[in-house]
Amino acid sequence: MxxxxxxxxxxxxxxxxxxxxxxxxxxxxxxxxxxxxxxxxxxxxxxxxxxxxxxxxxxxxxxxxxxxxxxxxxxxxxxxxxxxxxxxxxxxxxxxxxxxxxxxxxxxxxxxxxxxxxxxxxxxLCGLCVRACSEIVGVNAVGFGDRGVKNKVEPPFLKASNVCISCGTCTTICPAGTFHLERVDRLKTLHHFHDEYHEEKCRVCGDHFIY
Ligand code: SF4
Ligand code: FES
Structure with missing residues (x-):
């Protein structure tokens, strides 16, 4: 003390x-x-x-x-x-x-x-969604894209995410309340087009997420 x-x-x-x-x-x-x-x-x-x-x-x-x-x-x-x-x-x-x-x-x-x-x-750009995805869920399905004034939250390298498990942690933690359907839909869309898509398990709750 x-x-x-x-x-x-x-x-x-x-x-x-x-x-x-x-x-x-x-x-x-x-x-x-x-x-x-x-x-x-x-x-x-x-x-x-x-x-x-x-x-x-x-x-x-x-x-x-x-x-x-x-x-x-x-x-x-x-x-x-x-x-x-x-x-x-x-x-x-x-x-x-x-x-x-x-x-x-x-x-x-x-x-x-x-x-x-x-x-x-x-x-x-508080980064809570990015850190929650990395630190709590244990994947890195979202990150910061671009730099400076163009900095924004995106899937890394704007490539289809084969690790997003659609858990919704990013949407829940966002203090702006704006990490909702639009961004998730974008992740999902990218995800669906990814050849190597496979079902994932949440590392915290153990549930499977499928979409
Ligand atoms: S989407 Fe929400 S949680 Fe993510 S950086 Fe922007 S304001 Fe923060
Ligand atoms: S820098 Fe401390 S809450 Fe954002």
């Missing part, structure tokens, strides 16, 4: 936690998008940003990928942090203006308007 301070409150916590886990353990809310307790954290969305002070040095850090340290001082809701979160949500909303999860976040962080050019994407 180690001593840390979060928002002026002192706690004794296990030294193997991240800052986000430590805060949640004590009921302190930090907004997240790309975090899921069942998956490795990658710090993709940065929405969980907090201020961290160690040995007198203050920095901002993504709390989901920052391990706690003895005597660390954490501030989760300073004016600077709130401002950073507003800009992050604004950028996400400019990319995906229709998504309810982002409008809820905008209300939470006090964002009133989006100043940037609006696109019409329905995926903010």
């Amino acid at each position: 180690i001593p840390i301070t979060i928002n002026d409150q002192q706690f004794e916590i296990s030294n193997d936690l991240t800052v986000l886990e430590a805060a949640r353990e004590h009921g302190i809310h930090i907004p997240t998008l790309c975090y899921h307790e069942a998956l490795e954290s990658v710090g993709a969305c940065r929405l969980c940003v907090v201020e961290v002070e160690t040995n007198g040095r203050i920095r901002t850090a993504a709390s989901c990928v920052t391990p706690v340290a003895p005597n660390m001082i954490i501030r989760t809701n300073t004016e600077k942090i709130q401002q950073l979160r507003r800009v992050l949500v604004e950028l996400l909303l400019a990319r995906c203006p229709e998504l309810k999860v982002l409008h809820d976040l905008a209300r939470e962080v006090g964002l009133k308007e989006v100043r940037f050019f609006k696109e019409q994407e329905d995926c903010f």
Whole structure:
């Protein structure tokens, strides 16, 4: 156990936690998008940003990928942090203006308007679907295609997936609620055309999936 301070409150916590886990353990809310307790954290969305002070040095850090340290001082809701979160949500909303999860976040962080050019994407590239497919289901039927502004979730190399078992984990975990029929249909279509298609078993529940 180690001593840390979060928002002026002192706690004794296990030294193997991240800052986000430590805060949640004590009921302190930090907004997240790309975090899921069942998956490795990658710090993709940065929405969980907090201020961290160690040995007198203050920095901002993504709390989901920052391990706690003895005597660390954490501030989760300073004016600077709130401002950073507003800009992050604004950028996400400019990319995906229709998504309810982002409008809820905008209300939470006090964002009133989006100043940037609006696109019409329905995926903010949190990567939960990709990581869930790899880490929970144990296959890699979806991944990130292209790079930079063209980055998107696709079957690897846009090739027919002979490993997708149609378990629906990707659709369930998507916080945008948009990894649904369109993307799954695309996977299925690619899958059906694949010569080496064979039935697969889910490595978690053991069920067979056929389509
Ligand atoms: S489809 Fe959903 S889960 Fe996958 S990266 Fe996009 S927003 Fe995240
Ligand atoms: S929740 Fe920590 S970076 Fe996305």
